[in-house]
Amino acid sequence: MRIFSTPAKTLKMAAARKTVSRLENDIEKFRFECNWEKVLELVKGIKTKTPALETLGHLALGEAELELHLLQYPPTHQNIELARKELSNAKHHLQQAAKTSNKHAVKTEAQFLLAKLYYATGDYDDALKFLEKAHPEEISVQETSPARLKMLAESYAIKGMCLECLNNKSGHKHNKKPDKKEKEMEILACYEKAGDLALLYLQRVDQKNAGANVSGSSSLGGSSHMAGPVLETAVQKAPLLRIQEGKLDEGIDRFRTILKAVEVRTSQTMRATVARELAEVLLRGVCMHHYTPPSAEGSILSSLKDERSGSLKSSGSSFANLRPIASRGTLGKPKMYSTESIFVPKNVEEEALLLLLISELQVNRDVVLSRHKEHSESRKHTFLNATAVYDLLAITLVRRAQYNMLADTLDRTMKFSFEEFHMWFQFGLALASAGRHARALRVLRECSRMEPKNHIVLLEAAKICYDTLELIDDGIEFCQKAVAAEGNPAAVSRGYLMLGMGYGQKAHEVTIHKERQDYQKKALQALNKAYLIDSQDYTILYHTALQLALSRQIPEALQKVRGALKLNADDLNSLHLLSLLLSAQKQFSEALNVIEVAANQYPDKISLLFTKIKLEEVCLGPEEALVTCKQLLNCWKQTYDASLRTDEVVRGTGLIEKVTSDKRSLAQMHISEFSDRDSGSVQNSLAASRVEQALSEVGASSTESTIPRQGSQFVWNIQARIWLTIAELYLLLDKPTEARACVQEACAIFPLSHQVMFMRGCVHEHREAWSEAKNCYDSSLSFNPTHIKSLQNLGRVLFYQENYQLAEKVLRDAVNIDPTAHMSWINLGKVLEAQGEYESASDCLLTGLQLEATSPVQPFSIVSKTF
Structure with missing residues (x-):
């Protein structure tokens, strides 16, 4: 029996070693893929008592619980108490791994993770102590694995965050340095180092994934890799800190440097966020006359040469047509795109629009469409990201008067904007601005259904009905809903004003005398109600005067229009109406004086000049009026002749210039x-x-x-x-x-x-x-x-x-x-x-x-x- 016992024991030991080795490889594989649910499943199913596997199990279990918690609850000040309650078990496992491990690499990883955990729980001093023990500056970037590279990047990010939090606490023992500027520079250096390493980590992960595909192995699931909330915060923090310090140009250059890094699938979401933030900075903080376009010099773009292939494949990248370059001797830097044959924006709006279109492509692809309850949080998060991009796009395109493009862009958001009032209202306004009034009205009807008491929606819909579609009955219905809804008195007053205007248009439309009188009476009643609510609105008095004038109640109309001019002496329409009312009373000289004053104030208003010609015909004779007509013809030539010659050029540039202030x-x-x-x-x-x-x-x-x-x-x-x-x-x-x-x-x-x-x-x-x-x-x-x-x-x-x-x-x-x-x-x-x-x-x-x-x-x- 002894002859056969030794080989059997040997085979059993070999099988055990093989099982342990397979488990170690599987755990490392799923850690590399950031598949934390699978890591938990493997670790909890371990039955062997092998010491090496036990230490790895503590490390993997603590890391998985920490990462899953941070993905759901990012390490913010509001989540500190929750982290202290829920991360106690992860803390225990990581401490056990740090104590029992004989391997320097595993011990260092445990210390990195403990520093991350202490940061999440608000224990910044302990986090810095563990970072000092791990000595991240001694780790070689060239030789380390992608997983350790991520931890190294996070260590710099956590150090910067801890120093920043402690720096904000006055009188703390870490505030011994008198030079505040030096501390801020140290924090900034940590964030920039973390950002560079994070981008390098994502590029290496994508390269490894691409290598696995080329060799015939199964994909490592590159799309599931995530930088995580810590690294995402660090990447965005560095340029924002420079901007907060007043160094706007340096902050913008840092944003551009991040975006010049070769894009990979795992960095697309983060790049979209950075692009949106840079666009917001450009739109809000950069004057057009002090804009500095991106540099096209290749010398400023350093990159890390890839030892294996010398190039990276960027599957699914929006910059796939650009050629990445590599420079020797630049450790810890991500690979950058070459600047050869690259498009360089010429002004602020061009760069902002380019960035937002890139971001829009990403957020449109990432948005969650499922309406199931389990996806509600992710759907809400992705929708907020999309809304931020589309709001900035609206600002940019409206500045360039590109209303059709804005309407087409917002049209794509309707697939994920079910019952989302903000996006629907933006879409309706864009359609109205683009002149697509029929569809704009349908969209505004839907907005009114979502928020039945929103005065702005109701009055905007009424305006479209009155002004463009001539749906006067529908406009009156919208105004009636607006005045029935409780709310801001100014909005109710405006509702009564537009209701009176609708009744006035209706009176102008009907041919039966009694119906016309009824509508005129309703118009005046609505206008009087508007005036009782807001007696300081000159437009109410003006429209009341106009309605009285159409009813040939000239003295009452004169009283109202003079009241409007007391509130706003420069109102063009009130001056024009006053002139016509004076002419109705046969005071032609006074009417001519008024129209001349108005024409001098508004020389480009053609309607005033035509009225002036009529008054000159009555007061001074046709000869004098004819002289004014000839002057008007010369004025037309000087004012509009150049615009006619350049009309096609203007349209070709995509800019719609205002030939006149009247857009009807x-x-x-x-x-x-x-x-x-x-x-x-x-x-x-x-x-x-x-x-x-x-x-x-x-x-x-x-x-x-x-x-x-x-x-x-x-x-x-x-x-x-x-x-x-x-x-x-x-x-x-x-x-x-x-x-x-x-x-x-x-x-x-x-x-x-x-x-x-x-x-x-x-x-x-x-x-x-x-x-x-x-x-x-x-x-x-x-x-x-x-x-x-x-x-x-x-x-x-x-x-x-x-x-x-x-x-x-x-x-x-x-x-x-x-x-x-x-x-x-x-x-x-x-x-x-x-x-x-x-x-x-x-x-x-x-x-x-x-x-x-x-x-x-x-x-x-x-x-x-x-x-």
Whole structure:
């Protein structure tokens, strides 16, 4: 029996050694992969009593418990008490490993981990003692393993954090050095050393992982490697400390150095955070005139040469097209990208935008989409990171007026922004700024559902309904919700103001007299409620005056507009309205003085100049008004000619320059200050303007004699309106030939405009060519059926042609559209008189004379409605 006992015992011992060796390798493998759950599973399943394995088990168990705790609760001041309670078992295991280990490497690792644990529990003195015992400065960076390299990096980070915490405690024994500057430099040096080693560690891990893939081995799970909260804090701390010390340029250079390190999969999240922080610093702290672009000199970029391959593979890197370089003799530094053929930003916004787009790509990829409860914390964390990036992107893109790009960017956030009001509201505002109003309204409706009492959302939606989409009923509904919601009195006052504006627009839209009166009454009631809440808001008084003016309550309107000017003497719209009200009272000289003052203050407001021309026509005669028109044409050339030449260049650069302070569309401008419209149908006028603009462009492009106009249609519309005004004055001077030439100039710009057709009809009517005049007025009304002047003149032409029944029908339509247009009543009275209906004719003529007594030189509707 003894013959066979020795070999059996030998085989048993060999099998035990093999088991121990396999367990050691598995533990080290999972420690390297930072797979702490698997480490705990292996260590707790160890049944052998081998001393070497027992020491490793203590070390691995303590490290796993510490790392899992720190991943869930980062080492911050708020988590100190929790760490002291939950890390007692990890502390025991690490102390046992430090005492029982005969290996210097294992003992050093245990001391590093104990220093990390003491830092987490707030025992900074003990943490520094263990770091001094471990002597991190004696460890060779070249020869150490990635796991020990990570511990070495963490040791410098923890030393810096401990010194910083102790430095903040006055009277502590570590504050013996009188030179505060020297202590700050030591802390900064620790953070920078830790940051360099952390990046080097991540590069080596990725290189080892890539080597395993090349050799046919299974992947080491590179994507699961994490720098951890300690190293992430250290990487970000160094540049921030320099900035706090007032060394902004040095802090920015440190940020850029971190970003120049060769990217690996495990550093992408950290790089995204650093890129976002640098972008925030650039946007908030760097003046455009004192900006220093990144250096393109390769000499300042040192790197550590990789002994095995000399290059790193950066799988999935956004900088994969860049070539990493290596320099000899630079120990402890990460490998850096070469600066050859690299894009260098030229200004602050360019660099910030580049950084934020890189960050946006990463956070969009990392965000958690699962709605399960177990993922709620990680989902919240990743969403906050994404929100920070997108908020900075909004600031950057808005500065460059890139609203479409911002809207498209925020559109990508909707997949993870379920029930997240902030992102939805940002998206809605971006869509509105980009001119995509229909979708913006849908998004704002969703925002209103999330926060039903948010006044800003409701009023912004109402503004879009009123100003662009002409959904007046929907706008009124939003305003009613705003005034019903309790909250800030200023917001409620603004809600009543916009509610009054909505009712006023509704009154302008309907054709039934009683309905119009009801809406006018509701508008005034809402405006009065707004004034009772906020009597210092001049816009409330202005809109009240405008509503009273449209109702032809001229004395009351004058009182209100003068009250508005007392609160804000420089308000453009109040000055314009005051001038029109004075002209309605036939105080033309006073009105002209007011409009001249306003025009001097706002020389680029074309609507003021057109009103000034009308007043000069009445006060000084057509000749003087014609001189002003010629000056206006020269002013247009000086102001806008250069902008037309550079329009394509500006668009090519992606920058939208403000040619004028008015950003409304051409269709809207047709029905505001550039329109003679005193009709009541806003929607018809909008549709007419859009159709005629499109047809004018098609007609211009298909006609050999007419060259399509390049540049802003807004600018060309101004010139066309000037030519038509000059034509009108020439007709008053009995110069139809010159008037026809001016109409031809306007026709070259917008050949199918209803205003051009109307003025062409006026020229024919002046020559008593009734048939041609009738055809022109019919053409004008085919584009805009609510153009009052076309209806009035058509009725007059039909009267001259003795077509009394059709003339009566046309003029009654004009009266129904706008019952305050005095010429409609006067012409209708003449037609009825010709038909022998003397009583009705007398009533119409009397009504027309009464309205003429309160009629301004321009319709009150040309005054802007400020939202």
